[in-house]
Amino acid sequence: MYDETIQRALARLKMQPIELPAQHLAWLVDNFRSNECQSIILTGTAGDGKTYHCRRVWLELGGTIEDWNGGEKIQRLSLGSRQLTVVKDLSELRSDESKPLIEQMAWDVADPNSPRVYLMAANHGQLLEKMKNAGTDKTTSALVEVVENLLVVGRSGNSAIKLDLRDLSRSAAAVMIDQVIDAVTLHPGWDGCADCPALNGATCPIRENRERLVGTTDNGLFRRRLGNLVEASEQNGGHFTIRQVLSLVTNIILGHPDARDGLMACTDVAELAAAGTAERASPYRNVFGGNLKPSRAERTEPFRKLNLFGIGSETSNKVDIMLVYGADDPALVETYRALVQTDQVYGETPAYKRAQQSYLEGDDPSAVARFLLEDDVTDDIGNVNGNSHWWQHFC
Incomplete structure (x- = not known):
């Protein structure tokens, strides 16, 4: 058993x-x-x-x-x-x-x-x-x-x-998910991170994702949106067991497509940081199993149910223009700063800026796919193109 x-x-x-x-x-x-x-x-x-x-x-x-x-x-x-x-x-x-x-x-x-x-x-x-x-x-x-x-x-x-x-x-999973988040993120085992060498001047994606679930940086907005999604899914017949809720919360914290089985261990953090791919641990993509192969995510119940909402599967000209030109457009700069630039971990990262610049300069035929389609569509919870706060503010 x-x-x-x-x-x-x-x-x-x-x-x-x-x-x-x-x-x-x-x-x-x-x-x-x-x-x-x-x-x-x-x-x-x-x-x-x-x-x-x-x-x-x-x-x-x-x-x-x-x-x-x-x-x-x-x-x-x-x-x-x-x-x-x-x-x-x-x-x-x-x-x-x-x-x-x-x-x-x-x-x-x-x-x-x-x-x-x-x-x-x-x-x-x-x-x-x-x-x-x-x-x-x-x-x-x-x-x-x-x-x-x-x-x-x-x-x-x-x-x-x-x-x-x-x-x-x-039993309503929308109620349980808050309790599970607290049980996982407030477990005394996290005290063992105090002496972790990954904290020396660097951002540990595992701890970052934990903090975002706790809600210390956004007044709990991410976890409330997550609860809303689970509740909406249940209203449409998508029952979440306590085991599935635990699996979902664990994946949000540990998910990374380059890690073994799609889940980071503490020993992976330094290697991912050195490779410049730590940002791919975005909790906003992990919610939908974006750290897993599509076939596996489709077979895994919590991700299959949440992906029925189609969040991140489509974009619009308004969103694309803001993401591409927002940093330099006076009419869009405030929106860009609020939704992209303020997040230096999963929003306007060096990799994001490089892809954006490559797209604007047109020196790489594949830049469009990389910047607007390939990675970014699945990067974040409800934002379509790499902006980790888009879903948080408008979904």
Whole structure:
């Protein structure tokens, strides 16, 4: 399971984990501590944080991380006179494992005096399939009917069955993304950058991208625009799992097309600076997977969904004229300064100026493609031609 893989990696590397939001944690813990607690099913798609919620509940209620990481698919914890059974992922169970479990669960949720309660994680597609395959007796059928009602209408329709369900795929990613940004950018591991040699008179693109996500230089405008994009995508049916949000935030900070797998490590920074390509780590292109090969970005869910907006895919004469002639045109110079010149990291960089000059002088037939089409179209979030603030101000 993904969550267990991450836990093993953290233990091996002796790293402090990034504590991501668990929106239903308090409600779950309160339920299992209550005298009138009921069994809970957490459902959703892969990456919604079902197993993560289960682990957090396990730890909050007194379970140990050593037991959790022991490799068992089903964990049991004593809660006074009751026993909590935690199913990490129902889809991981073989039929000979899931059938007796579900049959017992059906009896327990129907018995108000049962000492057993359950916390079960299950993907949408597997939940009803496993339930229906468990049996057709009256008790199991009643459980299946309640689960169907909870999935479809949000009510059980049978007050005698002590069961509730939470669909984590209904959690708004537009809310989560702010929490994920804070969890990643404010992690204490960043303190290790204090002695980094890359800070000696140079700009580290990793730290620069982190600062832009934090919002210290633009009063949080970039992250608000990012949240708006995610919200608009969700309104159009593009669900973002917590895992996808984490992947998106990570790519914004570490993305660079020349780095291995498109993601920078600290050891890459000096080499990229020496090559004069550090500016290609622009977070405004990384939002759309511009650091990846197009085919890979298209296969990666958060970038596929965000690229449906077509941001950066078209330009206009007004934008082109400002970018090409704005520095010297009295009518455009203020706009140029505000949108391009003020950003010396990802806006008016030396490479940008060289490409601009080459285009104006016409000494290179390929200069037009390089300056107005090839690199710049994908450089920035919503700006079409290399201006990292265009999208921030007008999108």
